Ligand SMILES: O=C(O)[C@H](O)COP(=O)(O)O
Protein backbone atom coordinates (compact mmCIF):
# COMPACT_ATOMS: atom_id res chain seq x y z
CA UNK A 40 0.00 0.00 0.00
CA UNK A 41 1.63 3.26 -1.09
CA UNK A 42 1.44 6.07 1.42
CA UNK A 43 -0.43 8.27 -1.05
CA UNK A 44 -3.37 5.87 -1.38
CA UNK A 45 -3.55 5.14 2.32
CA UNK A 46 -6.81 6.06 3.99
CA UNK A 47 -8.03 5.79 7.56
CA UNK A 48 -11.56 5.38 6.28
CA UNK A 49 -12.92 1.89 6.91
CA UNK A 50 -15.35 0.20 4.54
CA UNK A 51 -18.84 -0.47 5.81
CA UNK A 52 -19.45 -4.03 6.91
CA UNK A 53 -21.77 -5.62 4.34
CA UNK A 54 -24.35 -6.68 6.92
CA UNK A 55 -23.51 -5.60 10.45
CA UNK A 56 -25.02 -2.29 11.55
CA UNK A 57 -23.29 0.75 13.01
CA UNK A 58 -24.30 2.58 16.13
CA UNK A 59 -24.32 -0.28 18.65
CA UNK A 60 -22.52 0.28 21.92
CA UNK A 61 -19.78 -2.36 22.15
CA UNK A 62 -18.34 -3.23 25.56
CA UNK A 63 -14.87 -4.75 25.27
CA UNK A 64 -13.92 -6.42 28.53
CA UNK A 65 -10.44 -7.81 29.16
CA UNK A 66 -10.08 -10.01 32.21
CA UNK A 67 -6.42 -9.86 33.14
CA UNK A 68 -4.84 -13.23 33.85
CA UNK A 69 -7.92 -15.36 33.10
CA UNK A 70 -7.11 -18.52 31.17
CA UNK A 71 -8.99 -21.74 30.54
CA UNK A 72 -7.74 -24.91 32.23
CA UNK A 73 -9.04 -28.23 33.52
CA UNK A 74 -11.04 -28.14 36.75
CA UNK A 75 -8.68 -28.64 39.65
CA UNK A 76 -8.25 -27.30 43.16
CA UNK A 77 -5.45 -25.04 41.93
CA UNK A 78 -7.75 -23.62 39.25
CA UNK A 79 -9.08 -20.61 41.14
CA UNK A 80 -11.47 -19.67 38.36
CA UNK A 81 -13.02 -23.13 38.63
CA UNK A 82 -13.23 -22.94 42.46
CA UNK A 83 -14.65 -19.42 42.43
CA UNK A 84 -18.33 -18.74 41.94
CA UNK A 85 -18.38 -17.09 38.54
CA UNK A 86 -21.98 -17.34 37.33
CA UNK A 87 -21.60 -14.63 34.70
CA UNK A 88 -18.54 -16.08 33.01
CA UNK A 89 -20.03 -19.58 33.32
CA UNK A 90 -23.20 -18.48 31.58
CA UNK A 91 -21.19 -17.08 28.67
CA UNK A 92 -19.48 -20.42 28.26
CA UNK A 93 -22.52 -22.63 28.53
CA UNK A 94 -25.20 -20.29 27.20
CA UNK A 95 -24.25 -19.92 23.56
CA UNK A 96 -21.76 -22.49 22.27
CA UNK A 97 -21.17 -20.75 18.95
CA UNK A 98 -20.44 -17.44 20.69
CA UNK A 99 -17.81 -18.70 23.09
CA UNK A 100 -14.43 -20.10 22.14
CA UNK A 101 -10.79 -20.15 23.13
CA UNK A 102 -8.01 -18.09 21.58
CA UNK A 103 -4.25 -18.42 21.83
CA UNK A 104 -2.55 -15.92 24.11
CA UNK A 105 1.07 -17.06 24.38
CA UNK A 106 4.17 -17.78 22.30
CA UNK A 107 4.30 -16.94 18.63
CA UNK A 108 0.58 -16.04 18.58
CA UNK A 109 1.56 -12.84 20.40
CA UNK A 110 5.00 -12.32 18.83
CA UNK A 111 7.13 -14.03 21.48
CA UNK A 112 10.21 -16.05 20.54
CA UNK A 113 8.87 -19.55 21.27
CA UNK A 114 5.85 -21.61 22.28
CA UNK A 115 7.43 -21.98 25.73
CA UNK A 116 6.91 -18.26 26.37
CA UNK A 117 3.86 -17.55 28.48
CA UNK A 118 1.70 -14.63 27.49
CA UNK A 119 1.83 -11.32 29.28
CA UNK A 120 -0.05 -8.05 29.44
CA UNK A 121 2.22 -6.09 27.14
CA UNK A 122 2.18 -8.48 24.21
CA UNK A 123 -1.44 -9.47 24.88
CA UNK A 124 -2.80 -5.94 24.86
CA UNK A 125 -0.57 -4.97 21.93
CA UNK A 126 -2.10 -7.83 19.93
CA UNK A 127 -5.64 -7.04 21.09
CA UNK A 128 -5.34 -3.36 20.20
CA UNK A 129 -3.29 -3.64 17.03
CA UNK A 130 -4.97 -6.63 15.42
CA UNK A 131 -1.67 -7.95 14.14
CA UNK A 132 1.26 -9.97 15.51
CA UNK A 133 4.49 -8.04 15.94
CA UNK A 134 7.87 -9.53 16.78
CA UNK A 135 8.08 -8.28 20.35
CA UNK A 136 10.92 -6.85 22.44
CA UNK A 137 12.12 -10.24 23.66
CA UNK A 138 12.56 -11.43 20.11
CA UNK A 139 14.03 -8.19 18.75
CA UNK A 140 16.67 -8.13 21.47
CA UNK A 141 17.52 -11.80 20.76
CA UNK A 142 18.08 -10.96 17.11
CA UNK A 143 20.15 -7.83 17.80
CA UNK A 144 22.38 -9.73 20.22
CA UNK A 145 22.76 -12.76 17.95
CA UNK A 146 23.78 -10.66 14.95
CA UNK A 147 25.90 -8.28 17.01
CA UNK A 148 23.97 -5.37 15.49
CA UNK A 149 23.20 -4.11 18.96
CA UNK A 150 26.82 -2.90 19.21
CA UNK A 151 26.63 -0.96 15.93
CA UNK A 152 23.52 0.95 16.89
CA UNK A 153 23.26 4.59 17.92
CA UNK A 154 22.34 3.70 21.50
CA UNK A 155 25.33 1.54 22.20
CA UNK A 156 27.72 3.99 20.52
CA UNK A 157 26.27 6.74 22.68
CA UNK A 158 26.90 4.99 26.00
CA UNK A 159 30.21 3.58 24.78
CA UNK A 160 31.70 7.06 24.84
CA UNK A 161 31.70 6.89 28.62
CA UNK A 162 33.37 3.45 28.87
CA UNK A 163 36.88 4.90 28.91
CA UNK A 164 36.59 6.92 32.08
CA UNK A 165 33.29 5.83 33.57
CA UNK A 166 31.50 2.75 34.80
CA UNK A 167 28.81 0.91 32.84
CA UNK A 168 25.77 0.23 35.05
CA UNK A 169 23.19 -2.37 34.06
CA UNK A 170 19.86 -2.17 35.89
CA UNK A 171 17.05 -4.69 35.44
CA UNK A 172 15.07 -7.77 36.35
CA UNK A 173 17.24 -10.80 37.03
CA UNK A 174 15.39 -13.93 35.89
CA UNK A 175 14.61 -16.06 32.88
CA UNK A 176 10.90 -15.16 33.00
CA UNK A 177 11.04 -13.61 29.54
CA UNK A 178 8.29 -11.12 30.38
CA UNK A 179 10.35 -8.01 31.20
CA UNK A 180 13.88 -9.24 30.61
CA UNK A 181 15.91 -12.42 30.23
CA UNK A 182 19.02 -13.54 32.05
CA UNK A 183 20.64 -14.93 28.89
CA UNK A 184 20.30 -11.52 27.23
CA UNK A 185 22.00 -9.88 30.21
CA UNK A 186 24.79 -12.45 29.99
CA UNK A 187 25.34 -11.73 26.31
CA UNK A 188 25.24 -8.00 26.91
CA UNK A 189 27.81 -8.24 29.69
CA UNK A 190 30.16 -10.18 27.47
CA UNK A 191 29.54 -7.96 24.46
CA UNK A 192 29.94 -4.71 26.38
CA UNK A 193 33.23 -5.90 27.85
CA UNK A 194 34.45 -6.83 24.36
CA UNK A 195 33.42 -3.39 23.19
CA UNK A 196 35.39 -1.41 25.71
CA UNK A 197 33.58 -1.50 29.07
CA UNK A 198 36.24 -1.88 31.74
CA UNK A 199 34.25 -1.34 34.88
CA UNK A 200 30.74 -2.80 35.09
CA UNK A 201 28.20 -2.71 37.91
CA UNK A 202 24.96 -4.69 37.84
CA UNK A 203 21.97 -3.53 39.85
CA UNK A 204 19.68 -6.51 40.19
CA UNK A 205 15.94 -6.73 40.79
CA UNK A 206 14.84 -10.12 42.07
CA UNK A 207 11.76 -11.64 40.46
CA UNK A 208 9.61 -14.43 41.96
CA UNK A 209 6.62 -13.17 39.94
CA UNK A 210 7.32 -14.39 36.41
CA UNK A 211 9.31 -17.30 37.88
CA UNK A 212 9.07 -19.36 41.08
CA UNK A 213 9.61 -17.60 44.38
CA UNK A 214 13.04 -18.47 45.74
CA UNK A 215 14.62 -18.87 42.32
CA UNK A 216 16.46 -15.55 42.77
CA UNK A 217 19.32 -17.24 44.63
CA UNK A 218 20.15 -19.41 41.62
CA UNK A 219 20.00 -16.47 39.23
CA UNK A 220 22.36 -14.44 41.42
CA UNK A 221 24.76 -17.39 41.54
CA UNK A 222 24.73 -17.66 37.75
CA UNK A 223 25.38 -13.95 37.40
CA UNK A 224 28.19 -14.03 39.97
CA UNK A 225 29.85 -16.83 37.96
CA UNK A 226 29.71 -14.72 34.83
CA UNK A 227 31.09 -11.68 36.60
CA UNK A 228 33.93 -13.80 38.03
CA UNK A 229 34.83 -14.84 34.48
CA UNK A 230 34.89 -11.21 33.40
CA UNK A 231 37.13 -10.34 36.34
CA UNK A 232 39.54 -13.06 35.23
CA UNK A 233 39.75 -11.21 31.94
CA UNK A 234 40.68 -8.00 33.71
CA UNK A 235 37.23 -6.40 33.78
CA UNK A 236 36.23 -4.92 37.13
CA UNK A 237 32.69 -6.36 37.18
CA UNK A 238 30.45 -6.63 40.26
CA UNK A 239 26.90 -6.63 41.49
CA UNK A 240 26.38 -3.25 43.17
CA UNK A 241 22.85 -3.28 44.55
CA UNK A 242 19.59 -5.14 44.57
CA UNK A 243 16.04 -5.46 45.79
CA UNK A 244 12.73 -7.14 45.00
CA UNK A 245 11.08 -5.91 41.81
CA UNK A 246 7.74 -4.98 43.43
CA UNK A 247 9.36 -3.04 46.26
CA UNK A 248 12.30 -1.60 44.39
CA UNK A 249 12.19 0.15 40.98
CA UNK A 250 9.54 -1.78 39.01
CA UNK A 251 6.35 0.11 39.84
CA UNK A 252 4.20 1.12 36.88
CA UNK A 253 1.82 3.82 35.73
CA UNK A 254 3.01 6.09 38.56
CA UNK A 255 1.17 4.13 41.22
CA UNK A 256 3.85 4.67 43.89
CA UNK A 257 7.00 6.73 43.31
CA UNK A 258 8.46 5.47 46.60
CA UNK A 259 9.23 2.24 44.77
CA UNK A 260 11.46 4.12 42.32
CA UNK A 261 13.00 6.18 45.08
CA UNK A 262 14.10 3.09 47.01
CA UNK A 263 15.83 1.89 43.87
CA UNK A 264 17.36 5.30 43.18
CA UNK A 265 18.82 5.47 46.67
CA UNK A 266 20.50 2.08 46.26
CA UNK A 267 21.51 2.28 42.60
CA UNK A 268 22.48 5.94 42.25
CA UNK A 269 23.28 7.10 45.78
CA UNK A 270 24.66 3.77 47.01
CA UNK A 271 22.45 3.91 50.08
CA UNK A 272 20.17 1.21 51.45
CA UNK A 273 19.13 -0.03 54.89
CA UNK A 274 20.93 -3.33 54.30
CA UNK A 275 24.58 -3.63 53.35
CA UNK A 276 26.40 -6.80 52.37
CA UNK A 277 29.78 -7.81 50.99
CA UNK A 278 28.25 -10.00 48.32
CA UNK A 279 24.91 -10.42 46.63
CA UNK A 280 24.41 -14.15 47.18
CA UNK A 281 24.73 -13.60 50.90
CA UNK A 282 22.42 -10.57 50.62
CA UNK A 283 19.60 -12.46 48.95
CA UNK A 284 19.94 -15.51 51.20
CA UNK A 285 20.01 -13.43 54.39
CA UNK A 286 17.13 -11.17 53.43
CA UNK A 287 15.04 -14.19 52.47
CA UNK A 288 15.49 -15.67 55.97
CA UNK A 289 12.70 -13.49 57.31
CA UNK A 290 9.66 -15.79 57.04
CA UNK A 291 7.64 -12.97 55.49
CA UNK A 292 10.27 -12.22 52.84
CA UNK A 293 9.96 -13.23 49.20
CA UNK A 294 11.76 -12.48 45.97
CA UNK A 295 9.20 -9.96 44.69
CA UNK A 296 9.38 -7.76 47.77
CA UNK A 297 12.99 -8.30 48.87
CA UNK A 298 14.32 -5.29 50.81
CA UNK A 299 16.80 -3.06 49.01
CA UNK A 300 20.49 -3.63 49.64
CA UNK A 301 23.85 -2.31 48.49
CA UNK A 302 27.12 -4.15 48.19
CA UNK A 303 30.02 -2.56 50.09
CA UNK A 304 33.78 -3.05 49.99
CA UNK A 305 36.09 -3.75 52.94
CA UNK A 306 36.10 -0.13 53.93
CA UNK A 307 32.30 -0.08 54.05
CA UNK A 308 31.86 1.99 50.89
CA UNK A 309 29.21 1.15 48.29
CA UNK A 310 30.96 -0.52 45.34
CA UNK A 311 28.84 1.01 42.61
CA UNK A 312 26.92 4.25 43.02
CA UNK A 313 26.15 5.99 39.74
CA UNK A 314 28.24 9.13 39.28
CA UNK A 315 29.01 11.80 36.68
CA UNK A 316 30.57 10.36 33.55
CA UNK A 317 29.04 6.88 33.93
CA UNK A 318 26.96 4.96 31.39
CA UNK A 319 23.66 3.35 32.36
CA UNK A 320 21.54 0.74 30.59
CA UNK A 321 18.16 -0.46 31.84
CA UNK A 322 18.15 -3.94 30.37
CA UNK A 323 14.43 -4.74 30.57
CA UNK A 324 12.86 -4.81 27.14
CA UNK A 325 9.33 -4.37 28.45
CA UNK A 326 8.18 -0.82 28.95
CA UNK A 327 5.61 -0.43 31.69
CA UNK A 328 7.81 -1.07 34.70
CA UNK A 329 10.84 0.82 33.37
CA UNK A 330 9.21 4.08 32.31
CA UNK A 331 9.28 5.62 35.78
CA UNK A 332 12.99 4.94 36.31
CA UNK A 333 13.67 6.12 32.76
CA UNK A 334 12.05 9.45 33.65
CA UNK A 335 14.14 9.77 36.80
CA UNK A 336 17.33 9.00 34.87
CA UNK A 337 16.58 11.14 31.85
CA UNK A 338 14.60 14.20 32.89
CA UNK A 339 16.57 17.23 34.02
CA UNK A 340 13.39 18.65 35.52
CA UNK A 341 11.91 16.03 37.76
CA UNK A 342 9.84 16.48 40.88
CA UNK A 343 8.42 13.05 41.72
CA UNK A 344 10.90 12.58 44.56
CA UNK A 345 14.10 14.24 45.73
CA UNK A 346 16.88 12.62 43.73
CA UNK A 347 19.48 14.29 46.06
CA UNK A 348 22.06 13.91 43.33
CA UNK A 349 21.35 13.86 39.58
CA UNK A 350 24.45 12.45 37.91
CA UNK A 351 25.47 13.51 34.40
CA UNK A 352 25.38 10.15 32.68
CA UNK A 353 24.82 8.65 29.28
CA UNK A 354 21.70 6.55 29.57
CA UNK A 355 20.11 4.09 27.15
CA UNK A 356 17.14 1.77 27.52
CA UNK A 357 17.26 -1.74 26.10
CA UNK A 358 14.35 -0.44 24.01
CA UNK A 359 12.64 2.88 23.69
CA UNK A 360 9.84 2.44 26.20
CA UNK A 361 7.39 5.15 25.16
CA UNK A 362 6.99 6.04 21.50
CA UNK A 363 5.01 9.20 22.16
CA UNK A 364 7.29 10.63 24.85
CA UNK A 365 10.34 9.30 22.96
CA UNK A 366 11.58 7.94 26.26
CA UNK A 367 14.36 7.18 26.69
CA UNK A 368 15.88 9.16 23.85
CA UNK A 369 18.70 6.62 23.47
CA UNK A 370 18.12 2.87 23.25
CA UNK A 371 20.00 -0.24 22.17
CA UNK A 372 17.27 -1.93 20.12
CA UNK A 373 14.42 -0.33 18.20
CA UNK A 374 11.02 -1.31 19.58
CA UNK A 375 8.40 -2.99 17.40
CA UNK A 376 6.80 -0.38 15.19
CA UNK A 377 3.21 -0.89 16.11
CA UNK A 378 1.17 1.39 13.90
CA UNK A 379 -2.37 1.67 12.58
CA UNK A 380 -3.81 0.36 15.84
CA UNK A 381 -7.56 -0.15 16.18
CA UNK A 382 -7.87 2.85 18.48
CA UNK A 383 -6.47 5.15 15.82
CA UNK A 384 -8.85 3.72 13.19
CA UNK A 385 -11.80 4.18 15.52
CA UNK A 386 -11.22 7.90 16.06
CA UNK A 387 -10.94 8.37 12.28
CA UNK A 388 -14.25 6.58 11.72
CA UNK A 389 -16.40 8.42 14.19
CA UNK A 390 -16.26 5.78 16.93
CA UNK A 391 -16.09 7.34 20.38
CA UNK A 392 -14.14 5.38 22.97
CA UNK A 393 -14.19 5.18 26.73
CA UNK A 394 -11.35 3.21 28.34
CA UNK A 395 -10.95 2.47 32.02
CA UNK A 396 -9.06 0.43 34.57
CA UNK A 397 -7.45 1.00 37.92
CA UNK A 398 -3.92 2.38 38.05
CA UNK A 399 -2.02 -0.91 38.03
CA UNK A 400 -3.63 -1.87 34.70
CA UNK A 401 -4.63 1.53 33.36
CA UNK A 402 -1.87 1.67 30.78
CA UNK A 403 -2.80 -1.79 29.55
CA UNK A 404 -6.08 -0.62 27.97
CA UNK A 405 -4.58 2.68 26.85
CA UNK A 406 -0.77 2.67 26.43
CA UNK A 407 -0.27 -1.00 25.44
CA UNK A 408 -3.58 -1.08 23.57
CA UNK A 409 -2.43 1.85 21.46
CA UNK A 410 0.93 0.30 20.58
CA UNK A 411 3.02 1.57 23.52
CA UNK A 412 1.96 5.12 23.01
CA UNK A 413 0.80 7.38 25.82
CA UNK A 414 -1.94 9.95 25.41
CA UNK A 415 -5.01 10.23 23.21
CA UNK A 416 -5.22 9.98 19.43
CA UNK A 417 -8.04 12.51 19.50
CA UNK A 418 -9.20 13.80 22.88
CA UNK A 419 -12.53 14.87 21.42
CA UNK A 420 -13.29 11.24 20.56
CA UNK A 421 -11.79 9.44 23.55
CA UNK A 422 -11.99 9.47 27.31
CA UNK A 423 -9.62 7.47 29.48
CA UNK A 424 -10.48 7.10 33.15
CA UNK A 425 -8.05 5.81 35.77
CA UNK A 426 -9.34 4.61 39.13
CA UNK A 427 -6.56 4.94 41.74
CA UNK A 428 -5.28 1.55 42.90
CA UNK A 429 -4.51 0.76 46.50
CA UNK A 430 -0.92 1.67 47.27
CA UNK A 431 1.63 -0.13 49.43
CA UNK A 432 -0.19 -3.46 49.78
CA UNK A 433 0.05 -6.83 48.13
CA UNK A 434 -3.24 -7.47 46.42
CA UNK A 435 -4.09 -10.67 48.29
CA UNK A 436 -4.92 -8.32 51.17
CA UNK A 437 -7.60 -6.58 49.05
CA UNK A 438 -8.41 -9.18 46.40
CA UNK A 439 -11.55 -7.39 45.25
CA UNK A 440 -9.35 -4.48 44.22
CA UNK A 441 -11.40 -1.90 42.28
CA UNK A 442 -13.31 -4.41 40.15
CA UNK A 443 -16.75 -3.13 41.11
CA UNK A 444 -15.67 0.49 40.66
CA UNK A 445 -14.37 -0.32 37.18
CA UNK A 446 -17.61 -2.13 36.38
CA UNK A 447 -19.63 0.85 37.59
CA UNK A 448 -17.60 3.36 35.59
CA UNK A 449 -18.08 1.25 32.50
CA UNK A 450 -21.80 0.91 33.29
CA UNK A 451 -22.17 4.67 33.59
CA UNK A 452 -20.26 5.20 30.35
CA UNK A 453 -22.50 2.70 28.56
CA UNK A 454 -25.71 4.17 29.96
CA UNK A 455 -24.60 7.70 29.07
CA UNK A 456 -24.72 6.63 25.39
CA UNK A 457 -21.84 9.00 24.77
CA UNK A 458 -19.51 6.21 23.64
CA UNK A 459 -19.50 3.53 20.97
CA UNK A 460 -16.75 1.43 22.51
CA UNK A 461 -16.43 1.02 26.28
CA UNK A 462 -13.23 -0.84 27.04
CA UNK A 463 -11.98 -2.02 30.41
CA UNK A 464 -9.35 -4.20 31.99
CA UNK A 465 -10.37 -6.06 35.14
CA UNK A 466 -7.12 -6.83 36.96
CA UNK A 467 -8.06 -9.19 39.79
CA UNK A 468 -7.26 -12.66 38.44
CA UNK A 469 -3.81 -11.50 37.45
CA UNK A 470 -2.76 -9.19 40.27
CA UNK A 471 -3.92 -11.52 43.01
CA UNK A 472 -2.77 -14.60 41.09
CA UNK A 473 0.77 -13.17 41.16
CA UNK A 474 0.74 -13.21 44.96
CA UNK A 475 0.43 -17.01 44.94
CA UNK A 476 -2.38 -16.81 47.51
CA UNK A 477 -4.90 -19.39 46.31
CA UNK A 478 -7.75 -18.41 48.62
CA UNK A 479 -7.43 -14.72 47.84
CA UNK A 480 -7.29 -15.48 44.13
CA UNK A 481 -10.66 -17.24 44.38
CA UNK A 482 -12.12 -14.08 45.93
CA UNK A 483 -10.43 -12.07 43.18
CA UNK A 484 -12.06 -14.14 40.45
CA UNK A 485 -15.47 -13.74 42.05
CA UNK A 486 -15.02 -9.97 42.14
CA UNK A 487 -13.99 -9.93 38.49
CA UNK A 488 -17.10 -11.94 37.60
CA UNK A 489 -19.29 -9.42 39.45
CA UNK A 490 -17.72 -6.59 37.48
CA UNK A 491 -18.49 -8.38 34.23
CA UNK A 492 -22.10 -8.76 35.35
CA UNK A 493 -22.44 -5.03 36.02
CA UNK A 494 -21.17 -4.31 32.52
CA UNK A 495 -23.32 -6.92 30.78
CA UNK A 496 -26.42 -5.65 32.56
CA UNK A 497 -25.71 -2.16 31.20
CA UNK A 498 -25.16 -3.59 27.71
CA UNK A 499 -28.57 -5.22 28.03
CA UNK A 500 -30.20 -1.93 28.96
CA UNK A 501 -28.92 -0.06 25.91
CA UNK A 502 -29.38 -2.89 23.43
CA UNK A 503 -25.62 -3.17 22.97
CA UNK A 504 -23.04 -5.84 22.26
CA UNK A 505 -20.34 -7.30 24.49
CA UNK A 506 -17.03 -8.94 23.75
CA UNK A 507 -15.43 -10.48 26.82
CA UNK A 508 -11.93 -11.92 26.67
CA UNK A 509 -8.61 -12.04 28.54
CA UNK A 510 -4.97 -11.23 27.85
CA UNK A 511 -3.26 -14.43 29.13
CA UNK A 512 -3.67 -17.06 31.81
CA UNK A 513 -2.80 -16.79 35.48
CA UNK A 514 -5.56 -17.52 38.03
CA UNK A 515 -6.66 -20.74 36.33
CA UNK A 516 -3.49 -22.52 37.41
CA UNK A 517 -1.64 -21.76 40.60
CA UNK A 518 0.76 -24.70 40.76
CA UNK A 519 3.82 -25.85 38.90
CA UNK A 520 3.10 -29.05 37.00
CA UNK A 521 5.03 -31.87 35.39
CA UNK A 522 4.64 -32.77 31.72
CA UNK A 523 1.62 -34.95 32.38
CA UNK A 524 -0.13 -32.10 34.20
CA UNK A 525 0.27 -33.31 37.78
CA UNK A 526 1.51 -30.89 40.47
CA UNK A 527 5.28 -31.15 40.67
CA UNK A 528 6.37 -31.82 44.22
CA UNK A 529 9.49 -30.44 45.84
CA UNK A 530 10.41 -31.71 49.31
CA UNK A 531 6.95 -33.28 49.40
CA UNK A 532 5.18 -29.97 48.76
CA UNK A 533 3.51 -28.45 45.72
CA UNK A 534 5.25 -25.39 44.29
CA UNK A 535 2.92 -22.44 44.02
CA UNK A 536 2.97 -20.76 40.64
CA UNK A 537 2.92 -16.98 40.88
CA UNK A 538 3.45 -16.49 37.15
CA UNK A 539 1.28 -16.47 34.06
CA UNK A 540 0.59 -19.67 32.15
CA UNK A 541 0.62 -21.04 28.61
CA UNK A 542 -3.14 -21.57 28.61
CA UNK A 543 -5.54 -20.22 25.99
CA UNK A 544 -8.11 -17.64 27.04
CA UNK A 545 -11.86 -17.47 26.44
CA UNK A 546 -13.61 -15.01 24.19
CA UNK A 547 -17.38 -14.55 24.28
CA UNK A 548 -19.68 -12.27 22.29
CA UNK A 549 -23.33 -11.47 22.73
CA UNK A 550 -25.86 -8.91 23.88
CA UNK A 551 -29.19 -7.77 22.50
CA UNK A 552 -27.52 -5.67 19.81
CA UNK A 553 -25.76 -8.64 18.26
CA UNK A 554 -27.65 -9.93 15.25
CA UNK A 555 -28.81 -13.53 15.80
CA UNK A 556 -27.01 -14.49 12.60
CA UNK A 557 -23.56 -13.73 14.06
CA UNK A 558 -21.43 -16.58 15.38
CA UNK A 559 -17.80 -17.59 15.64
CA UNK A 560 -16.36 -19.09 12.48
CA UNK A 561 -14.95 -22.55 12.78
CA UNK A 562 -12.29 -22.10 10.13
CA UNK A 563 -9.92 -20.09 12.38
CA UNK A 564 -9.07 -22.84 14.88
CA UNK A 565 -5.70 -21.28 15.72
CA UNK A 566 -7.16 -17.85 16.30
CA UNK A 567 -5.34 -15.73 18.84
CA UNK A 568 -5.55 -12.37 20.54
CA UNK A 569 -4.53 -10.62 17.32
CA UNK A 570 -7.81 -11.75 15.73
CA UNK A 571 -9.90 -9.86 18.26
CA UNK A 572 -9.49 -6.34 16.82
CA UNK A 573 -10.96 -7.28 13.43
CA UNK A 574 -13.78 -8.91 15.37
CA UNK A 575 -14.79 -5.82 17.37
CA UNK A 576 -14.30 -3.55 14.38
CA UNK A 577 -16.92 -5.71 12.62
CA UNK A 578 -19.17 -5.36 15.65
CA UNK A 579 -18.93 -1.58 15.20
CA UNK A 580 -20.24 -2.09 11.63
CA UNK A 581 -16.97 -1.83 9.67
CA UNK A 582 -14.73 -4.12 7.70
CA UNK A 583 -11.37 -4.63 9.37
CA UNK A 584 -8.40 -2.65 8.00
CA UNK A 585 -6.05 -4.17 5.46
CA UNK A 586 -3.39 -6.35 6.95
CA UNK A 587 -5.26 -7.10 10.15
CA UNK A 588 -5.49 -10.71 11.28
CA UNK A 589 -8.82 -12.11 10.19
CA UNK A 590 -12.04 -11.71 12.13
CA UNK A 591 -13.32 -14.50 14.35
CA UNK A 592 -16.96 -14.00 13.38
CA UNK A 593 -19.23 -14.71 10.45
CA UNK A 594 -22.78 -13.78 9.62
CA UNK A 595 -24.86 -16.76 8.59
CA UNK A 596 -28.21 -16.88 6.82
CA UNK A 597 -30.89 -18.08 9.17
O1 LIG B 1 4.67 -6.98 35.51
C1 LIG B 1 4.03 -7.88 36.07
O2 LIG B 1 3.22 -7.67 36.98
C2 LIG B 1 4.29 -9.29 35.64
O3 LIG B 1 5.64 -9.46 35.35
C3 LIG B 1 3.52 -9.62 34.40
O4 LIG B 1 2.16 -9.34 34.55
P1 LIG B 1 1.32 -8.60 33.43
O5 LIG B 1 1.94 -8.98 32.13
O6 LIG B 1 -0.06 -9.19 33.59
O7 LIG B 1 1.38 -7.17 33.72
Ligand SMILES: [Mn+2]
Nearest residue numbers: 067068120510
Ligand atom coordinates in the same frame (compact mmCIF):
# COMPACT_ATOMS: atom_id res chain seq x y z
MN1 LIG C 1 -2.03 -9.21 32.03
Ligand SMILES: [Mn+2]
Nearest residue numbers: 068469470473
Ligand atom coordinates in the same frame (compact mmCIF):
# COMPACT_ATOMS: atom_id res chain seq x y z
MN1 LIG D 1 0.43 -10.50 35.27
